[in-house]
Amino acid sequence: MPxxxxxxxSHFWGLKAPHFESQFVIVASSFSSFLYLGACxxxxxxxxxxxxxxxxx
Numbered sequence: 001m002p003x004x005x006x007x008x009x010s011h012f013w014g015l016k017a018p019h020f021e022s023q024f025v026i027v028a029s030s031f032s033s034f035l036y037l038g039a040c041x042x043x044x045x046x047x048x049x050x051x052x053x054x055x056x057x
Contacts (some may be wrong), residue, residue, distance in 0.1 A: 009025070009029065
């Protein structure tokens with residue numbers, strides 16, 4: 001999910017929910033997008049390392 005849509009969602013929650021809840025939504029959404037980016041980065045880094053390993057051997 002792009003960051004822009006997370007901003008829209010968290011803004012919407014901020015309007016509908018109390019302040020604490022909107023803060024929680026922002027934290028949860030940023031945390032999940034961070035995890036997603038980390039997983040993607042780990043996958044690509046592993047693939048690159050495998051390529052380098054094959055070239056060297």
